[in-house]
Amino acid sequence: MTVTPDWIAVDWGTTHLRAWAMAGQGLTAKPAAQVESNDGMGTLDRAGFEPALLRLVDGWLDTGAPRPAMLCGMVGARQGWVEAPYAPVPATPAALVPVRAPCADARLRVFVMPGLKQDQPADVMRGEETQIAGFLALNPGWDGVICLPGTHTKWAQVSAGEVVSFQTFMSGELFALLGAHSVLRHSVQGEGWDDDAFAAAVTDALARPEGLAARLFGLRADDLLHGQAAATARARLSGHLIGAELAAARPYWLGQNLALIGADAAAGPYAQALAAQGVPVTRTDAARMTLAGLSLAHDKIKETT
């Protein structure tokens, strides 16, 4: 099968690179093929970006008109392919203008999405602004809060198509760090998941969110003294972190119209925790929102170039 896309969509994070061959324009554009690699932005110097992308998409390119490649994520950071400066909030994600990146290969025209920044409290995002733009394009007139679970979970207040403010939590990175590098690694590594332990940990952390560092050591002690299963310890670790996050993010979800954008592994525990608080949540797929957002950006470069 030969894939000859109309344009190429790219989600380029710190640790991962994913590209889709897109057929069609605007919100009806569909991915015809998908490829990925571990050439994350964090592993590349500036000269490495173009070769890393070509390794994935070379077979999609021909001698016809150059194909636009629409990129979002950490690839637009200062250490990325080209710096796409942050737009300050309040900002309209659908109005963000992609930045042209230098590209030696004449078969490609490369554009990178800007991220968003908030001056006080200081905060930044790269990649999520594109998913929010896609979500709002697919849900016109939607107002409320969008939570984007991940390594650095974002909570964004959206009104009239604008991101008004947002807040980032490092809970996902803490979960990964503690499971891989801390004394807890002996207690949480393994298979399985304990739903009840997760729910109890969320409830406990919501009630007394200040005790995180003590709860963490308690996971180790419960293993040493009571032989706690790894599936239970890992679910409790996640529950302690997400419960503390929900306690701090309460203004973002209490009585708000709430949407979750994320893959099941990241968003599932948030959905479970919020459901237990009686909060109804709209679940959506992260990749689909990324493609919708990049499709909007692709329409924009057709208009402006």
Next chain:
Amino acid sequence: MTVTPDWIAVDWGTTHLRAWAMAGQGLTAKPAAQVESNDGMGTLDRAGFEPALLRLVDGWLDTGAPRPAMLCGMVGARQGWVEAPYAPVPATPAALVPVRAPCADARLRVFVMPGLKQDQPADVMRGEETQIAGFLALNPGWDGVICLPGTHTKWAQVSAGEVVSFQTFMSGELFALLGAHSVLRHSVQGEGWDDDAFAAAVTDALARPEGLAARLFGLRADDLLHGQAAATARARLSGHLIGAELAAARPYWLGQNLALIGADAAAGPYAQALAAQGVPVTRTDAARMTLAGLSLAHDKIKETT
């Protein structure tokens, strides 16, 4: 100079091994020499402990009577030289009975201190019980709370010579992990320290302790957006963690008679944070307390063997 100790004191943690040549008995015993290595308990299998100790102290041993070596710390864990089972609280640290460890070298008789455990909430300590025993021996009749800052900071409620209850916080390990392995490593690594930033972060975290995971990402964003100095970011990271810990540990220090046992690097920030809350603190040296505690244990094995 030839050192021929009466007995040998050993503090053997997960990452570090330290031994003192002791002259004299009981609380008047004094260290005549000190040696150390990186042969922590975490790097050794069971057969490795005796050789690791002999590498340090071989020169102190002669053909006279075998010398007692009194060991405390993780060396008494299940994966240590010999398991010295935890004593359950309430427990009197001065009454703990050292466990004899097998030793092929006839010049040594090796004894390992037991740790303490608490069933609910599950908690454990190994090493701090010896420092507490030493502190209480040097401060007879002392009642109150002892805080032992470190990788896993302990808060112990002490009454009538007993540890009644205790709680462990992983704040120290979180500080080390986040500075070395998280996205914050780009923002906190460097020299210097910012006292005012530390104090402000402690105050902020004490007032709203639930927001830790968001404050952490804010350190990165303040670097990206406002060029925050590494000395400021590192002091704020410490302040956020210790402030959250103080919020959770409030029952342990509010209106209590409080002693801090720890080296300056670990205990200094706690002392500063507590002073800012108007809490008077007795500071003591960790190594001195360890030696006093091991001296008590040494007296005990003379009685019983």
